[in-house]
Amino acid sequence: MHVVEKVSDSQVLPVEELAADSKDLTEKKRVSTGIPQLDLLIGGGLPKGKSYLIAGDSGTGKTIFATAFILKGLMEGEKAVYVSVDDKPSDIVEQAASLGWDLMKYLSEKQLLMLDAAPFFSSPNGLTKELDIPKTVADLASYVSRLGASRVVIDPVGPLVPSRESGKRVRDNARSLIRSLRELLGTTNLLVLPSATTGEIGEWEEYPAAGVIMLKLTQTQRGLTRTILVRKMRATAVELTEYPFKIVNGKGIVIDPTIPVAPVTSENSEIHLEVSPDLPEDGDNIFEAWNPIEEPKKKSPK
Numbered sequence: 559m560h561v562v563e564k565v566s567d568s569q570v571l572p573v574e575e576l577a578a579d580s581k582d583l584t585e586k587k588r589v590s591t592g593i594p595q596l597d598l599l600i601g602g603g604l605p606k607g608k609s610y611l612i613a614g615d616s617g618t619g620k621t622i623f624a625t626a627f628i629l630k631g632l633m634e635g636e637k638a639v640y641v642s643v644d645d646k647p648s649d650i651v652e653q654a655a656s657l658g659w660d661l662m663k664y665l666s667e668k669q670l671l672m673l674d675a676a677p678f679f680s681s682p683n684g685l686t687k688e689l690d691i692p693k694t695v696a697d698l699a700s701y702v703s704r705l706g707a708s709r710v711v712i713d714p715v716g717p718l719v720p721s722r723e724s725g726k727r728v729r730d731n732a733r734s735l736i737r738s739l740r741e742l743l744g745t746t747n748l749l750v751l752p753s754a755t756t757g758e759i760g761e762w763e764e765y766p767a768a769g770v771i772m773l774k775l776t777q778t779q780r781g782l783t784r785t786i787l788v789r790k791m792r793a794t795a796v797e798l799t800e801y802p803f804k805i806v807n808g809k810g811i812v813i814d815p816t817i818p819v820a821p822v823t824s825e826n827s828e829i830h831l832e833v834s835p836d837l838p839e840d841g842d843n844i845f846e847a848w849n850p851i852e853e854p855k856k857k858s859p860k
């Protein structure tokens with residue numbers, strides 16, 4: 559294998575990978591985010607086959623964004639995997655239904671697979687055991703390849719990236735995760751990252767993602783506004799501008815690209831909300847395929 563560029567001690571790009579990168583970009587293979595106004599802001603969509611961070615505090619709309627991305631693929635006949643770690647899959651389906659989006663249809667037609675990783679991470683095993691990232695991604699890859707999925711969401715990604723040790727270790731783990739996703743899955747991936755909007759140096763900087771999109775609650779002169787900022791998008795000229803958006807029934811995230819938002823001050827421009835994830839029952843495997851048909855039986859054992 560020819561090595562042409564040494565990016566850092568832990569990141570060496572082979573010729574084949576660089577060639578594939580440039581082919582992707584020259585052919586302008588873009589994947590729609592499911593948010594038409596956002597696609598226009600990023601040159602038509604997300605460059606295909608890479609991982610993107612959706613960062614923001616609790617309640618800013620990350621899960622709705624991720625759902626819109628999955629739904630867009632499903633509506634175009636693609637298959638998708640949604641890995642849910644904090645929320646129960648039924649909560650995600652329920653919130654989607656409140657927006658007029660029918661995920662159950664795609665679940666029953668086996669076009670969408672929801673993997674529930676919450677039981678693993680809420681068990682004593684999940685809290686104490688160091689995750690082997692390549693093995694975890696290989697487990698995920700087996701679901702993805704069996705389904706033939708082209709889009710993957712991991713919501714949120716943090717528990718898959720052990721961060722109890724030094725900053726360097728977090729960075730190494732984040733790099734390992736993104737590299738493994740690319741090598742083993744080949745899908746276009748949204749990685750949800752809570753509470754990364756604050757400060758100049760956020761956890762997002764540890765992830766060598768191809769793009770970073772931030773959702774915020776910003777204090778403007780007209781009051782508190784939901785805003786979206788494309789902080790980074792590979793091979794794409796993006797304006798570092800915050801745009802207001804609304805969450806609208808039937809459409810999800812609707813951006814107004816005509817009125818950039820000016821925060822009142824840097825001090826009060828971000829609102830921090832408490833995170834209170836649901837913690838379901840114990841389990842041993844990292845990923846459990848969620849079957850909406852069987853769930854009611856589990857709830858009332860005799």
Ligand SMILES: Nc1ncnc2c1ncn2[C@@H]1O[C@H](COP(=O)(O)OP(=O)(O)OP(=O)(O)O)[C@@H](O)[C@H]1O
Pocket residue numbers: 614615616617618619620621622623653656657752805806807833834
């Ligand atoms: N049907 C709906 N119509 C309008 N707004 C909605 C609807 N459903 C949810 N919302 C809004 O979306 C917000 C939740 O969005 P979402 O679940 O995507 O947040 P999140 O960033 O994923 O939060 P967390 O980090 O806690 O998971 C709610 O607080 C609510 O204001």
Ligand SMILES: [Mg+2]
Pocket residue numbers: 620621622645713
């Ligand atoms: Mg969420």
